[in-house]
Amino acid sequence: MAAMKQFLKPVLWIYSVLLGALKYLFTPMLWKRITLIEAICLNKRNWYHDFTSLGIKTKQFDDPSYKLSQEQKDGIILNWIDKYIRISESTPFMKGVELFCADAYYSFHAINAGVGKMLALDLAEDSGEQRSGILKQAEIIQKILSIPEDKLDIRKYDVMRFNEKCDFVFVFGGLYHVENPLKLLSNLRTSMCQLIFIQTIVSLENESVDYFESPAPGWNWGSRFSASWLIRNLELLDYRIVESKLEIANYNFALRDRGSLFLVCQPVSSDTV
Numbered sequence: 001m002a003a004m005k006q007f008l009k010p011v012l013w014i015y016s017v018l019l020g021a022l023k024y025l026f027t028p029m030l031w032k033r034i035t036l037i038e039a040i041c042l043n044k045r046n047w048y049h050d051f052t053s054l055g056i057k058t059k060q061f062d063d064p065s066y067k068l069s070q071e072q073k074d075g076i077i078l079n080w081i082d083k084y085i086r087i088s089e090s091t092p093f094m095k096g097v098e099l100f101c102a103d104a105y106y107s108f109h110a111i112n113a114g115v116g117k118m119l120a121l122d123l124a125e126d127s128g129e130q131r132s133g134i135l136k137q138a139e140i141i142q143k144i145l146s147i148p149e150d151k152l153d154i155r156k157y158d159v160m161r162f163n164e165k166c167d168f169v170f171v172f173g174g175l176y177h178v179e180n181p182l183k184l185l186s187n188l189r190t191s192m193c194q195l196i197f198i199q200t201i202v203s204l205e206n207e208s209v210d211y212f213e214s215p216a217p218g219w220n221w222g223s224r225f226s227a228s229w230l231i232r233n234l235e236l237l238d239y240r241i242v243e244s245k246l247e248i249a250n251y252n253f254a255l256r257d258r259g260s261l262f263l264v265c266q267p268v269s270s271d272t273v
Helices: 002-025 036-042 064-085 105-112 134-144 181-191 227-236
Strands: 095-099 117-122 152-156 168-172 195-202 239-248 259-267
Touching: 036 134, 064 105, 064 168, 064 195, 064 239, 064 259, 095 105, 105 117, 105 134, 105 152, 105 168, 117 134, 134 152, 168 181, 181 195, 181 227, 195 227, 195 239, 227 239, 227 259
Parallel strands: 095 117, 095 168, 117 152, 168 195
Antiparallel strands: 195 259, 239 259
16 A cells, blocks of 8 residues: 555656646646646645635645645634624725635635735744745745735744734744744734734643643644643733634544634723723
8 A cells, every 4th residue: 555655646746737737738827827836736636725715726735634624714714704894995904914824724714814914924934834836836826816015015934023013913822832832922012903813722632721731742843732731821911802713623643733723812902892
């Protein structure tokens, strides 16, 4: 079986390249917006997100957890984008930031909801996951959707240094990737944002309010913590929990990885939502 997989790997790669090239040749819209190389990249099975909801079919990694994770997140996050930040024509200059953006999937949805500008930040290949090429994928989607750089600014950036002013911040799937998540959340107080949207993996193995460890179990980077630990510390940092949901991440095996916590938070000094 292992030998068969090794044999099929280059065959599937060649098939993917040829299919991407054919799609490019027979799709005039792509000629005007992306290069042949970018069209081949678009067709590879190495995407974090499927962009079908934005009119672009991308192929996620073979690991089914990517698909299942996105389905769970979309069911909550896209509803929250509609509920909290979809804006009218009278307020077109609202600015948002997506930390740990990967392919900037949720930044594109925010722009689609009317946000005036998004800043999408990720360490990419320098992150714990070593996500090589991930920002290039975001730039390909940006070109296909014809979104100018002054509306979507995609940067390789250490999110722990973020201190720009903005109206809201997305922190989806990132808090457990850093050794000191409270330092990041404390830094965000300086951004003067009105809302922070969080999704993070939390432990269901240890749900104590005092549970935190870094690095995360089985990793040499990141962290793991309980939902109650995070909520208590957000409140100590003067955040108000506007809305919260704790879901079961059935796509993860270990109990320490099976909690998926969603939060909408507001700095206490901000106007009431």
